[in-house]
Amino acid sequence: MSYRFAVDSDYDDLDRQLVHALHVAARAPFSRIAEVLGVSDQTVARRYTRLRSTGALRVLGAPDPRSLGEVAWFVRLHCTPDAAEPLAAALAKRPDTSWVRLTSGGTELVCVTRAPLRADGGELLLRTLPRTARVVTMSAHCLLHVFFGGRRSPIDKVPALSQEQVAALAEPESRPEPVTLTVGDRRLLAELAKDARTPVPVLAEATGWSATTVRRRMAELHARGAFFYDVEFDRDMFAMNVSAMLWLSVHPAELDRAGRELAEHPEVAFAAATTGPTNLYASLATSGVEELYRYLTERVSVLPGVTAVESAPVMRSVKGSGPLPTG
Template sequence: MPLDDLDRALVHALYLDGRAAFNHVAEVLGTSQQTVARRYRRLRADGVLRVVGMTDARRLGLVEWFVRLRCTPDAALKVANALARREDTRWVQLTSGGTEIVCVIRSAQAPDSLLLRELPRTPRVVAVSAHCLLRTFVGGPVGWDGCAAALAPEQVERLTPEPPDPAAEPVADVAADEPLLALLRHDARTSYADLAAATGWAEATVRRRIRQLRRAGVLYWDIDMASVHLGYTVQAVLWLSVRPARLVEVAESLAGQPEVAFVAATTGSSNLVATVLCRDVEALYTYLTERVGRLDAIDRLESAPIIHTVKRAATS
């Protein structure tokens, strides 16, 4: 469905703060609370967007791995669907040719053997490689609003919440919060009253726990939304080999480009991985040749259009 300027402004506002009160959003956008609430309900009901509550793997003592699986064409979708059903996977996608799957998985250890044990038993999975995400420069808990950008800097400032406090006490017993976190993964805008009713906790307890998790950086808000709704019909994953002395320079340059939704340093022969969004194939060509191509510290670039997203930020 096409989004108008107000829809885009609302999406941008929710990228900044997924649980921002509608009266505050309306004030910043210069419209009524009823209009903002009505627009959100329509976008949510039509399956255009969902605000989800996600946890930062590092704060939970976990490591995130960027996993590449090569399959025979007849098996790729079956394997991708099996990966999507796993609670520890995010962003399960098929790349061009339909023979490679890329996904992010959380694990305390390298997931290669674990994946091979739990995936459908088939010889059609011909290769698996896992690359540890060493540092995320944009995406996940490092906020991105890139292609949704519709607000003026002053509006962005008014809607941006306080960042996590590095000095905050570590949150104890996060495992006990799983009933609450599961509800937030499904819909982070669920009211405090409904969260309390579903968990059996007091509403004050729910409010206090969310505040603690947010302040400690364990919990963050994300948007589950297909980029096509913002007019970006081409999505691609890039693997880049960058001279180590200039790795941070290149990563930060990429992170500042609105087309880049995700960029992270990884282990492996390619030490940066990125996901980019472009309006069409011609725009992707221009981006690769005129933006990425001018970064002279990149020694090698591999790119592949993403042809199907099986799972986005949260559980399907």
């Protein structure tokens, strides 16, 4: 399967090329991107400003829990009908949550939260949510292994740039390793989480460092995998019109093989092994509900070792990978 860009979209090829370019080189100057795309600096700047101001594009610095000594958890909550919306809004405001989504007719919400590796550090999981009366059931699935996601984006599966253009923009890959953050590091990452293209002088003011120190430390933290650059974009731009969540139960002997096969599917935006009664999770993006049906019946049905499948369309995405926009 391959996606076709929607002909009635408000976006054009240059918009998609810009998004792809920022995925490859998040902090590249507009002049460098413009040269690769074959347009003027002013054109790139105008397009970026328009997409960002309308909420169609955000470039963020996303922390990597593994390098920071944390674990990520998928939390599934079934709520009373009146509770899902306000609870989703409350969860979205927390700094330790991401990907807060409403599913299943608006009575279930799913989010990702980060917690220290030690079990006694999970405030959200162990104390706050179980005391919420309008939560009917809750389950938490620890993320064990990522097959697709993080530094790899669904943009890679629907490329708007040629291989030559990607090579011209590509930057050295990071090599994740344990990192101990200083107070200044945390301030730096907090600013990048809001906008990864924040100018160096602004970052210097936020951290109390010199511009030279900001550039050096930002490069070091990125190289060591403390964070990666993530691009949030309007999925309609790439004809990813229907989002869904997929929870699979897979025989342990086949889990790695099934996960690797799942990761190669064009419809899969994220795939990971988790703990729990379902041990393989995927976020899906298709061009329509018929395409989702065909995917479930033709591609998922033949994955090795699958014993049970649960799917849920995403009704609304309340929060993405970064903090809620302000202003």
